[in-house]
Amino acid sequence: MYNLECIDCGNKYSKSDVVYTCKCGGLLDIIYDYANINIDMEKLKYEPPTVWKYRDLLPITGNPVTIYEGGTPLYRCDRLAEKIGVKELYVKHEGLNPTGSFKDRGMTVGVSKAIELGMKTVACASTGNTSASLAIYGAKAGIPAIVLLPEGKVAMGKVAQALMHGAKVLSIRGNFDEALALVRTLCDQEKFYLLNSINPYRLEGQKTIGFEIVDQLGLKVPDRVVLPVGNAGNITAIYKGFKEFRELKITDTVPKMCGIQAEGASPIVQAIKSGAESIIPESNPETIATAIRIGDPVNAKKALNAIRESEGTAETVTDEELVQAQRDLAQLEGIGVEPASATSVAGLRKLVEAGVIGSEETVVCVTTGHLLKDPQEVIDACDRPILVDATIEAIRDVVFPK
Ligand code: F0G
Numbered sequence: 001m002y003n004l005e006c007i008d009c010g011n012k013y014s015k016s017d018v019v020y021t022c023k024c025g026g027l028l029d030i031i032y033d034y035a036n037i038n039i040d041m042e043k044l045k046y047e048p049p050t051v052w053k054y055r056d057l058l059p060i061t062g063n064p065v066t067i068y069e070g071g072t073p074l075y076r077c078d079r080l081a082e083k084i085g086v087k088e089l090y091v092k093h094e095g096l097n098p099t100g101s102f103k104d105r106g107m108t109v110g111v112s113k114a115i116e117l118g119m120k121t122v123a124c125a126s127t128g129n130t131s132a133s134l135a136i137y138g139a140k141a142g143i144p145a146i147v148l149l150p151e152g153k154v155a156m157g158k159v160a161q162a163l164m165h166g167a168k169v170l171s172i173r174g175n176f177d178e179a180l181a182l183v184r185t186l187c188d189q190e191k192f193y194l195l196n197s198i199n200p201y202r203l204e205g206q207k208t209i210g211f212e213i214v215d216q217l218g219l220k221v222p223d224r225v226v227l228p229v230g231n232a233g234n235i236t237a238i239y240k241g242f243k244e245f246r247e248l249k250i251t252d253t254v255p256k257m258c259g260i261q262a263e264g265a266s267p268i269v270q271a272i273k274s275g276a277e278s279i280i281p282e283s284n285p286e287t288i289a290t291a292i293r294i295g296d297p298v299n300a301k302k303a304l305n306a307i308r309e310s311e312g313t314a315e316t317v318t319d320e321e322l323v324q325a326q327r328d329l330a331q332l333e334g335i336g337v338e339p340a341s342a343t344s345v346a347g348l349r350k351l352v353e354a355g356v357i358g359s360e361e362t363v364v365c366v367t368t369g370h371l372l373k374d375p376q377e378v379i380d381a382c383d384r385p386i387l388v389d390a391t392i393e394a395i396r397d398v399v400f401p402k
Helices: 051-057 078-083 103-116 129-141 156-164 176-190 201-208 207-214 233-247 267-273 301-309 319-333 338-353 375-381 392-399
Strands: 002-005 028-032 074-076 089-091 122-125 147-152 169-172 224-227 257-260 312-318 363-368
Touching: 002 051, 028 201, 051 103, 051 207, 074 103, 074 207, 078 089, 078 319, 078 375, 089 207, 103 122, 103 201, 122 176, 129 156, 147 156, 147 176, 156 169, 156 233, 156 375, 169 176, 201 233, 201 338, 207 233, 224 233, 224 338, 233 257, 233 301, 257 267, 257 301, 257 338, 267 301, 267 312, 312 319, 312 338, 319 338, 319 375, 338 363
Parallel strands: 089 363, 122 147, 147 169, 224 257, 224 363, 257 312
Antiparallel strands: 002 028, 074 089
């Protein structure tokens, strides 16, 4: 049993309503009857490690549209921890989901809900990963998907996925924020089901990142969770996961949520630093991390709540800093991530250097997407392969330079 509830005015909607925001314009959250939910973590040990392991806390009753999303590794990263200067560092590598990003967790729930509601077409705007994921879950469900992308600003791997899995891919002469406004209008006019993270069902799937971190740490809660912030859905969702486990007395605390944005696209960080109630949108966001090239995050209000309520923080990183973190993850820990994901580690490093995060803390960084999503950025950031003649002498000359 659950309801949709407005976070501003408390207005309620039922699970059969096709609704994304409240009549008052407020964001919606999904609220369960927690008193009647009983989760036995011992029993859950024997369930397959997917999002659906936690189905008692998910808003779908029938058979879900699933390709075994979730269950990603939580790596203990001692070499990176030493370099950054924290005692215990883990990386939750969401790039190892079926389509290569955390979006699959939200899409398995969101597309399942679309089917449950009898919707005939699904749609989203995207900086890339959401569109790839929607294309794939749409294909699996046998329902058409329409995706709007900002022209020239989406990494190649993501466009390739959306195209091959059969979505109708529209390249908009505008940025992500404009594409999102357009797809919201299109969905209202045509009764397409909107699957951006303003749709609260998406966030229900993504909150399982929080459940899994607790599960993988042996029912412990880390001091901090650090992650990239774009449209600000994921930080909200993960925080909700931790809060629900506390509500159900599986844990007794929540981590401090730390949101990291690129310097050129940082409205959430600016609001946290200035203490402002709401964000000031950026009209021309810019960063090499195209996944989070977003100036007007729709979930800003929820994300500001998550950061403030958990006594967390927010920080910006430069493109140079995030590329260095991408290299460190790859070369110290064998974790290949796309640029946006590396902001978590770049941000952690900055917050440790500034003394905001203490060296004795246990920290989890969430890396949200796989390295192969954005091969062009990687090629640009690395040296070219060394071309040699096909002789052992030529090879030895390179391997053992004089
Ligand atoms: N990391 C990656 C790799 C992303 O693709 C995104 C968002 C984020 C972080 C930020 O997550 O929006 O929940 O704060 N990508 C969206 C997309 C906007 O369209 O794929 P958020």
